[in-house]
Amino acid sequence: MIDAQWREKLENNQGWWERLEQRNGSASARVTRNTGEIRLYAFTCGWMTADLKMMLGRAHGKIRFPVPCYLIDHPKGRVLFDTGLHPDCQHDPETRLGGIAKHFHVHYRRGEEVAARLMQLGIEAKDIDFVINSHLHFDHTGGNLLVPNARIVIQRREWEAGKMPELIHANAYDKRDYDLGHLVMQVEGSFDLFGDGTIVTIPTFGHTPGHQSLKIKLGTGDVILAADACYLRQSLEELHLPKLVFDRAQMLDSMLLLRRLQAAGARIFYGHDPEFWKQVPQAPLMIR
Numbered sequence: 001m002i003d004a005q006w007r008e009k010l011e012n013n014q015g016w017w018e019r020l021e022q023r024n025g026s027a028s029a030r031v032t033r034n035t036g037e038i039r040l041y042a043f044t045c046g047w048m049t050a051d052l053k054m055m056l057g058r059a060h061g062k063i064r065f066p067v068p069c070y071l072i073d074h075p076k077g078r079v080l081f082d083t084g085l086h087p088d089c090q091h092d093p094e095t096r097l098g099g100i101a102k103h104f105h106v107h108y109r110r111g112e113e114v115a116a117r118l119m120q121l122g123i124e125a126k127d128i129d130f131v132i133n134s135h136l137h138f139d140h141t142g143g144n145l146l147v148p149n150a151r152i153v154i155q156r157r158e159w160e161a162g163k164m165p166e167l168i169h170a171n172a173y174d175k176r177d178y179d180l181g182h183l184v185m186q187v188e189g190s191f192d193l194f195g196d197g198t199i200v201t202i203p204t205f206g207h208t209p210g211h212q213s214l215k216i217k218l219g220t221g222d223v224i225l226a227a228d229a230c231y232l233r234q235s236l237e238e239l240h241l242p243k244l245v246f247d248r249a250q251m252l253d254s255m256l257l258l259r260r261l262q263a264a265g266a267r268i269f270y271g272h273d274p275e276f277w278k279q280v281p282q283a284p285l286m287i288r
């Protein structure tokens with residue numbers, strides 16, 4: 001027996017694509033809706049400081065690193081890749097992050113959350129159609145609550161891991177970040193969101209059980225948003241893994257895949273590289 005809440009979700013689900021099509025085609029669609037080519041924007045939704053060995057297993061010292069999110073504005077829909085930190089981290093990260101708070105110093109101010117970043121582009125968070133979550137960690141899903149109408153696109157094995165107590169514990173997930181009642185599209189492996197090859201998930205397991213990166217086909221070539229499959233440029237150059245990894249062999253395989261894509265001409269956008277990030281144009285500038 002399906003309860004009323006789930007029945008509503010299912011009914012909502014059935015009409016969802018149709019409504020998206022109608023909205024895109026209707027006269028009431030926002031005048032700013034993209035009818036041309038795909039646009040990619042980067043947002044910085046705060047910074048954090050942590051031990052460098054969290055990113056490079058044998059290194060010493062600290063690193064201050066960005067928390068990126070991306071908007072992909074496609075004629076068929078608006079898509080976020082990750083959503084950054086929960087807004088509560090702006091004033092009380094210790095309470096929000098609990099046991100892992102001691103590992104991170106959070107630099108995150110009002111106006112840096114993903115909804116505010118979108119508003120700076122004139123886009124309301126409620127108008128986001130999809131959130132592609134690379135994985136379930138707090139600095140990638142913390143803003144999911146701000147994007148209530150989006151459908152979440154995530155690897156099936158990551159979503160499943162997020163429901164298992166042992167794996168929640170092992171991966172330091174927090175269900176409050178992602179268990180919010182969104183419609184969820186669980187995908188397996190490579191998934192072409194709009195069927196035109198412009199936005200394609202790339203499974204890069206290892207950092208977590210079902211981590212995924214994202215390939216964006218721009219007019220200038222392919223961009224790979226690596227997320228935590230590769231924190232830093234140095235990680236890829238040296239195949240240098242972090243201290244904490246869910247599956248080291250898988251993560252190494254994923255890094256080798258990123259290297260092959262890079263060798264084939266793709267630009268890799270590292271997950272948390274402060275030096276690399278200096279070169280990335282920030283919204284409202286477009287990444288070209």
Ligand SMILES: [Zn+2]
Pocket residue numbers: 135137207228
């Ligand atoms: Zn992570």
